Amino acid sequence: MKSEGGLPDKYTYPLVIKACSSEVKAWEGKMLHGLALKSGCEKDVFVGTSLVGFYAKIKEILNAKKVFDEMSERNVVSWTALVVGHINVGDIVEAKRVFDLMPERNVATWNALMGWWVKTGDLVTARKVFDEMPERNAISYTMMIDGYAKAGDMASAMFLFEQAPERDIFAWSAMISGYEQNGQPNEAIKMFIRMSEMDVKPDKYILVSLMSACSQVGSLELAMWVDGYLSRSDIDVSQAHVLAALIDMNAKCGNMARAAKLFEEMPKRDLVSYCSMIQGLAIHGQEAQAIELFNRMISEGLVPDEVAFTIILNACSGAGLVEEGWHYFEIMKNEYSMVPTPDHYACMVDLLSRTGRLKAAYDLIKSMPVEPHAGAWGALLGACKLHCDVELGELTAARLHELEPLNAANYVLLSNIYAAAEQWVNVSRLRNKMKERGLRKGNFGSQRFNCWIEFEELDQYSHGSKELNQGEAFSIVTPLKPS
Structure with a gap:
């Protein structure tokens, strides 16, 4: 625009400065600040607010505060930007002081403060802030749900999930990944079915959590259904974390042919994919092949970590291979200095x-x-x-x-x-x-439940219609306790 003789104004600056914030372009943003000073546009509340937000984003809190203090007019967005700036640099005391000074607050301000406590794991304080909020939005609920899920308190997460007036894709993702990461794979799968019945389209993160839940259940039929679902979706399976989850699910659920095909077709095999294959082979009684693959991994120059050695030692244990087990135990200490x-x-x-x-x-x-x-x-x-x-x-x-x-x-x-x-x-x-x-x-002390999953007519599911009936597709029965 400048090359053609045009000059930015108070309407243009906020848009361009915001773009610099999003892309974290510090030099360009500071240049725009200088131009705004020369043109006198920095006195505009929207320009000033965008500059506070910019400096907050690049963690130059002193510059953010300087711009804020020089503003003749401030709005709730200006105050919120400064609160977020202090939070970004970890100064919660100053963030709370600014928060308390605010003449008015909006839901974004409350969310910023609550988000700090969720991030640091102080869910008691976070919940107190949540309960004090005069209004809440989907982000408010999702942050608390995600916090509870990561802390392992799925009961509190589910309570808020049910109370939320609206649920975005992130709330569903927090619940599904929460159940999966806290050892409740059946509940994760139930939540996925419920989400599908409500016509919510899953993203790649939800499908990765679903595959991880299937890995825990260990059902071949379920793995085949999820694999088919993924192939009919528009998710790019070649993405590293998606492909790794797909290999891991098939390997642990016993579809070793499919896992091996995906594994061998990888342009570059990493430690995670090797470990998934080795563990899958060991789980399903193919310890000799697991050891062979572990040795191949080392020959390709990959360095095994603690998890990899745990997997191969478990494989040796399962097959009663004492000499091989001692060999790996010794090289872990002597060759890899672990x-x-x-x-x-x-x-x-x-x-x-x-x-x-x-x-x-x-x-x-x-x-x-x-x-x-x-x-x-x-x-x-x-x-x-x-x-x-x-x-x-x-x-x-x-x-x-x-x-x-x-x-x-x-x-x-x-x-x-x-x-x-x-x-x-x-x-x-x-x-x-x-x-x-x-x-x-x-x-x-640690009960092991038998999980029963009954499948009915999975092949009739049509991804295009996005209809998944829990009764017609498959029902997950409550785990049977050992007698």
């Missing part, structure tokens, strides 16, 4: 225990430089039951009773060890101790 975590030790203890090397497993636990968790001791106790080792079983159970005093499974295992050795007095004594502590056989 300090084994309690999970790595637990894998090795499980491997040794499964193959009857109980003394070696116990010695490994005692040699750990970090405190072993219940998983390692539990693997050893299970092996003591299998091999009827009463003495070591008593030592192991005693440690587990300290770590998990309310987990009845540990008492039951020890009782079974006594019963196998025909030590009925000890069986009776242990059962009396359980009664004294109010423990029953159902009081397991």
